[in-house]
Amino acid sequence: MTNHVPHHVNHRFDALTINRLGLWLFLVSDASFFIALLSSRFFVVGTSTPEHVDQVLGLSLTILLLLSSLTAYRAEAAAEHGDLPNAKKMLLATIGMGIIFVFGVGYEWYEAFKHFPPSTGFGTVLFTLTGVHVTHVVTGVLTLGFVYFRIRKSKTIGDNQWAVEGAVKWWHFVDVAWVFIYPTLYLIK
Amino acid sequence: MAVFMPIVKGLIGAAIGFAIGGGISQLITSFTKEPATEPMIVLGYVFAVIGWLMGVGMWKVWGRQWFGKSTNNDPTGGWERYLRFNIDHKVIGIQYITSLVVVFLLAGVLAILIRVELMDAGQNIFTKNTYNTTMSLHGIMMIAVAVAAVMGGFSNFVLPLIIGAEDVAFPRVNALSFWIVPPVVVLLLLSPLFGGFDTGWTAYPPLATQTPIGGLLFELAFLTFGISSILGGMNFIATIVTQRAPGMTWGRLPIFAWSVLAASVISLTATQWVAYGLLMIIFERVFNMVFFSPPGGNALLYEHVFWFYSHPAVYIMILPAFGAELEIISHFARKPLFAYRWVVRAFALIVFLSFIVWAHHLFTSGMGENLHGPFMILTELISIPTGVIFLSALGTLWRSKLRLKVPLLFALGVVFNFSIGGLTGIFLADVATDIALQDTYFVVAHFHYTIMGGEIFAIFAAGYYWFPKITGRMYNETLGRIHFGLMFLFYNITFLAMFVPGTVGMNRRVAEYPPEFEFMNLVTSIAAFALGIAFLPWMYNMLNSWIRGPKAPDNPWDAKTLEWQTSSPPPLENFDEFPTVTGDPYGYGDESVIHAKFPNSTDAISAEGD
Amino acid sequence: MHKTIQETLKLGWVVIVILAIMTAAEYIVAVVIDDTAILFTLLLIVGLAKAWLIIQYFMHFGQLWEHVSDAWYGMLSDDPEADREED
Numbered sequence: 029m030t031n032h033v034p035h036h037v038n039h040r041f042d043a044l045t046i047n048r049l050g051l052w053l054f055l056v057s058d059a060s061f062f063i064a065l066l067s068s069r070f071f072v073v074g075t076s077t078p079e080h081v082d083q084v085l086g087l088s089l090t091i092l093l094l095l096s097s098l099t100a101y102r103a104e105a106a107a108e109h110g111d112l113p114n115a116k117k118m119l120l121a122t123i124g125m126g127i128i129f130v131f132g133v134g135y136e137w138y139e140a141f142k143h144f145p146p147s148t149g150f151g152t153v154l155f156t157l158t159g160v161h162v163t164h165v166v167t168g169v170l171t172l173g174f175v176y177f178r179i180r181k182s183k184t185i186g187d188n189q190w191a192v193e194g195a196v197k198w199w200h201f202v203d204v205a206w207v208f209i210y211p212t213l214y215l216i217k
Numbered sequence: 218m219a220v221f222m223p224i225v226k227g228l229i230g231a232a233i234g235f236a237i238g239g240g241i242s243q244l245i246t247s248f249t250k251e252p253a254t255e256p257m258i259v260l261g262y263v264f265a266v267i268g269w270l271m272g273v274g275m276w277k278v279w280g281r282q283w284f285g286k287s288t289n290n291d292p293t294g295g296w297e298r299y300l301r302f303n304i305d306h307k308v309i310g311i312q313y314i315t316s317l318v319v320v321f322l323l324a325g326v327l328a329i330l331i332r333v334e335l336m337d338a339g340q341n342i343f344t345k346n347t348y349n350t351t352m353s354l355h356g357i358m359m360i361a362v363a364v365a366a367v368m369g370g371f372s373n374f375v376l377p378l379i380i381g382a383e384d385v386a387f388p389r390v391n392a393l394s395f396w397i398v399p400p401v402v403v404l405l406l407l408s409p410l411f412g413g414f415d416t417g418w419t420a421y422p423p424l425a426t427q428t429p430i431g432g433l434l435f436e437l438a439f440l441t442f443g444i445s446s447i448l449g450g451m452n453f454i455a456t457i458v459t460q461r462a463p464g465m466t467w468g469r470l471p472i473f474a475w476s477v478l479a480a481s482v483i484s485l486t487a488t489q490w491v492a493y494g495l496l497m498i499i500f501e502r503v504f505n506m507v508f509f510s511p512p513g514g515n516a517l518l519y520e521h522v523f524w525f526y527s528h529p530a531v532y533i534m535i536l537p538a539f540g541a542e543l544e545i546i547s548h549f550a551r552k553p554l555f556a557y558r559w560v561v562r563a564f565a566l567i568v569f570l571s572f573i574v575w576a577h578h579l580f581t582s583g584m585g586e587n588l589h590g591p592f593m594i595l596t597e598l599i600s601i602p603t604g605v606i607f608l609s610a611l612g613t614l615w616r617s618k619l620r621l622k623v624p625l626l627f628a629l630g631v632v633f634n635f636s637i638g639g640l641t642g643i644f645l646a647d648v649a650t651d652i653a654l655q656d657t658y659f660v661v662a663h664f665h666y667t668i669m670g671g672e673i674f675a676i677f678a679a680g681y682y683w684f685p686k687i688t689g690r691m692y693n694e695t696l697g698r699i700h701f702g703l704m705f706l707f708y709n710i711t712f713l714a715m716f717v718p719g720t721v722g723m724n725r726r727v728a729e730y731p732p733e734f735e736f737m738n739l740v741t742s743i744a745a746f747a748l749g750i751a752f753l754p755w756m757y758n759m760l761n762s763w764i765r766g767p768k769a770p771d772n773p774w775d776a777k778t779l780e781w782q783t784s785s786p787p788p789l790e791n792f793d794e795f796p797t798v799t800g801d802p803y804g805y806g807d808e809s810v811i812h813a814k815f816p817n818s819t820d821a822i823s824a825e826g827d
Numbered sequence: 828m829h830k831t832i833q834e835t836l837k838l839g840w841v842v843i844v845i846l847a848i849m850t851a852a853e854y855i856v857a858v859v860i861d862d863t864a865i866l867f868t869l870l871l872i873v874g875l876a877k878a879w880l881i882i883q884y885f886m887h888f889g890q891l892w893e894h895v896s897d898a899w900y901g902m903l904s905d906d907p908e909a910d911r912e913e914d
Binding site: 146160 | 284451452459460486487488496500504507512513514521
């Protein structure tokens with residue numbers, strides 16, 4: 029970073045708080061996208077859920093994503109307390125679980141094509157909800173990957189404190205989105 | 218040629234991106250036997266936008282940081298600084314304003330073509346399909362101008378100055394939100410070459426899912442534009458919350474900043490809904506999904522989702538326009554803004570109500586009839602806070618000694634035009650009359666009175682008002698008055714005449730119409746041509762004054778707000794010394810009210826009253 | 828109010844256990860209850876509770892107010908005296 033980065037003349041809000049506020053605003057915005065997404069499920073197919081929905085897979089994906097939120101949380105805590113080796117380990121664990129999640133959704137799509145392809149009502153809903161969500165998961169994995177790439181050799185967290193925190197917050201947001209998608213897609217009847 | 222290098226690099230990046238994205242798409246779809254043009258365009262476009270952004274300077278300014286490398290985001294330079302990814306909010310504001318002026322003029326030419334076609338009842342220069350594409354393009358391009366000219370252009374330039382900040386909260390996001398606008402314009406201009414789209418800017422399915430490729434380009438353009446709008450809204454909220462000068466409490470915040478804050482809340486949240494609506498159409502086209510077609514799907518879903526954005530969107534357009542209008546009226550009437558606090562409350566109430574009135578666009582769409590009554594009442598409720606804003610304007614004007622400069626003339630034009638627009642809106646909010654008036658030229662005249670008469674007039678007011686600050690030169694007052702006189706007169710003739718065939722049922726979006734409407738349409742067309750000519754003195758005035766105009770003083774209007782307390786044009790850091798706010802920005806006529814003090818200067822800002 | 832790392836990590840485990848229990852409850856409720864309206868309400872309540880736990884404890888929503896409570900307060904007040912003290 030060079031010249032002309034605003035030095036926030038009023039000194040009341042530090043850069044970290046401004047970054048947090050910006051990310052939270054963006055999350056509010058994205059959350060309203062998910063509200064639109066979830067409400068369209070009820071518009072297109074009401075509350076009906078076909079029998080062929082793979083409940084075991086749905087529950088496993090949910091547990092996997094919740095667990096990855098715990099590792100992300102531990103990565104952030106470790107980074108904040110200067111424990112970089114643990115932070116890196118936990119970041120890698122989170123990225124790994126994210127990748128498994130993507131493959132899980134891939135398997136679900138493979139199965140879904142047999143019972144409800146996109147040209148059916150429930151298929152439309154399923155592919156749209158999981159598709160939009162898995163796009164978020166991929167961006168989360170990429171972001172965490174960038175952060176890992178940046179701190180992979182460093183001994184101190186340095187400038188990357190916000191990078192870790194922001195990426196982890198984004199990952200938790202993806203989890204919150206799934207918290208609502210899971211019952212909407214699998215459990216309601 | 219060197220000045221165009223970022224643009225050229227951006228175009229190369231876009232080409233590479235399109236090749237990568239399109240290639241991936243072709244690879245995936247080669248496993249199926251479906252024709253794969255549209256998936257290729259969608260994926261190719263996504264990568265092309267990324268390539269364009271990186272090429273145009275985002276890589277240098279921002280992208281390198283993701284890989285832990287050093288970045289170079291020096292915003293200084295000659296006029297080439299306007300042609301690259303630049304993080305200075307003043308540069309971005311000028312980039313927005315100039316590119317949207319170009320879009321405005323192009324869309325204006327389309328409007329002239331539409332009026333040529335409608336001079337008589339038969340078919341003249343267009344086929345039915347090209348007419349509808351022209352009409353749709355005119356619509357979406359003017360919507361883009363209306364959304365982004367104030368929010369992107371003037372807010373970007375003025376907002377950090379008016380709250381005493383050095384820049385917006387996220388300068389790089391700000392640059393990003395501008396540089397994804399050029400792909401929007403390119404896609405819109407390309408769409409007629411790919412069959413156009415005859416859906417109107419609203420893109421209702423099922424028609425929207427059946428248009429040629431041009432329709433897909435339009436939907437992608439709209440979606441991209443939404444991203445720009447969301448990022449802008451996020452940035453402005455964070456800026457107003459965190460970047461105000463010390464002492465700039467909420468009660469001292471200039472009304473323009475308040476209006477931008479209100480509009481930002483809408484663009485932050487509601488825009489996601491139109492993004493989803495367009496995404497559903499794209500999914501239905503590309504993946505054969507069934508959101509809007511049987512079994513299960515329902516075209517009403519789109520109308521609900523679409524208007525959940527597009528009704529609040531008119532407040533994204535009009536609220537900052539009101540803010541600029543009130544700002545100008547107070548400074549030129551030399552009086553404190555009347556009922557400042559009530560205006561702020563009215564903004565908040567409008568933001569809240571704007572989210573729960575959308576279904577008044579669906580009165581004739583087959584929506585459940587039990588929803589008609591509530592949405593009629595909620596819609597009519599919105600006239601109360603709007604009325605408060607009017608009362609504030611009138612109360613400020615009341616018994617004041619007006620300085621009748623061009624900005625004030627346009628601001629007064631807003632008051633006149635928008636009252637006609639608002640009053641005719643009541644008939645459209647009312648279910649009984651709306652059923653007769655829906656889809657007629659009455660609706661067309663109504664929203665042109667609100668958006669063009671309200672917002673575009675306010676944009677011109679803001680343009681003349683801040684011209685000295687933006688360019689450092691004064692415009693020609695006489696030419697400005699000629700522009701206002703011609704524009705106000707012919708604008709009103711054009712659209713008042715449009716109400717007449719509307720009330721007797723002339724449909725909108727048709728190239729041919731029954732011959733009994735011919736006379737009023739001829740009147741409208743001739744007035745519209747004159748309205749087009751009215752912009753010539755403005756164009757000459759702006760260009761000539763920017764190049765050769767007399768040097769503008771720092772504060773030509775004796776205004777108290779902070780943007781006038783720095784040099785014209787402002788230095789890179791906006792202020793040589795940063796101010797501390799100590800009082801009301803509209804304290805005219807009271808010597809004891811001092812808006813702001815600068816640390817090393819003894820003469821605090823107290824523009825003399827009358 | 829800075830916690831030690833042990834406290835922070837322990838809090839993480841507590842939250843994830845509660846989340847797991849709620850997820851199990853969600854699943855059982857969906858198997859047992861057949862009435863759509865009741866099921867919808869219950870799922871919504873559990874979903875909101877889970878989201879709140881993640882937002883509050885994993886995403887540290889409260890941080891937004893941590894170091895700047897006086898600044899936020901100064902913003903909300905129009906009292907010039909309150910404001911001057913900050914400068």
